[in-house]
Amino acid sequence: MREVLRAACAAGEWPPSGPLMYMSGRQKCKHCEKRFSNLWVTNASCFECETRKRDAGECPVSARGKCPKRAFCPHEKKCIACERASCEACGITCGDGDDVASLIESTRARCVFLDFDRTLCSTKTGASPLHGRGHSLDADLAGVAASHPSVHVVTRNSHVEDIRAFLTREGVPRGVRVHNVGRGVSKGRVIREIIDAFEKEKERGDSGSGGDCDCGLAIADCGGDRGGDCGERRYVFADDSVVELLDADVASVEGLVRVLFSRALA
Numbered sequence: 001m002r003e004v005l006r007a008a009c010a011a012g013e014w015p016p017s018g019p020l021m022y023m024s025g026r027q028k029c030k031h032c033e034k035r036f037s038n039l040w041v042t043n044a045s046c047f048e049c050e051t052r053k054r055d056a057g058e059c060p061v062s063a064r065g066k067c068p069k070r071a072f073c074p075h076e077k078k079c080i081a082c083e084r085a086s087c088e089a090c091g092i093t094c095g096d097g098d099d100v101a102s103l104i105e106s107t108r109a110r111c112v113f114l115d116f117d118r119t120l121c122s123t124k125t126g127a128s129p130l131h132g133r134g135h136s137l138d139a140d141l142a143g144v145a146a147s148h149p150s151v152h153v154v155t156r157n158s159h160v161e162d163i164r165a166f167l168t169r170e171g172v173p174r175g176v177r178v179h180n181v182g183r184g185v186s187k188g189r190v191i192r193e194i195i196d197a198f199e200k201e202k203e204r205g206d207s208g209s210g211g212d213c214d215c216g217l218a219i220a221d222c223g224g225d226r227g228g229d230c231g232e233r234r235y236v237f238a239d240d241s242v243v244e245l246l247d248a249d250v251a252s253v254e255g256l257v258r259v260l261f262s263r264a265l266a
Helices: 002-008 018-023 047-055 097-107 141-149 160-169 187-206 242-246
Strands: 092-095 111-114 153-154 179-181 235-239 257-262
Touching: 047 141, 047 257, 092 242, 097 141, 097 235, 097 257, 111 141, 111 187, 153 160, 153 187, 160 179, 187 235, 235 242
Parallel strands: 092 257, 111 153, 111 235, 153 179, 235 257
Antiparallel strands: none
């Protein structure tokens, strides 16, 4: 439809005039400030300005450029943050708790890393989960925490003891560890340290046992044929912040599958 309408305009003419003037209306484009009918405008951008923005590698959705420029995917020409656009080439998947759980299962993730605020829990901006209105856990992520053998909460929320108490109260196993990541420290650094420690411990535990494949499954259950090493070492990190996921240290963690998390609407 957009291409048909564009072709109907005179060469280089924007906004449309003549026979297409009936398309005018009350919707104002935030970029060119012209007014159009609803057909021409999406997210306060006329489709011509939207196309130009996308071609220039800029998000046409974000108000006043609030989303980071790095969040714009050059492959899909969409904003990962504003439009929740997954891109395999960028290494970012967008989804809710159910998507995270499915991804963990399909990748046979050896370790799972969950942000706390607005991801595992409904808390925001570093608030204690024990204070304020009744906070809740995402049901699917809580299920992951209860069933997966290696789950780590990686959060900038400093109320670590309150988080631990809250998780225990909500029935999350005590084996789920909570790691506070201070300001100026990359979550990627913490995740890498946890993975390194996990792999070293697993190598010591599996030495000579012959019972488990390197992917964490029993050799009998693994489809690999490499005698206990199927070559798959995958980990999943879910966070509601695209800035955290696009951090260079996070992106460089080998085998880490990054998920831009958003809670499913009831």
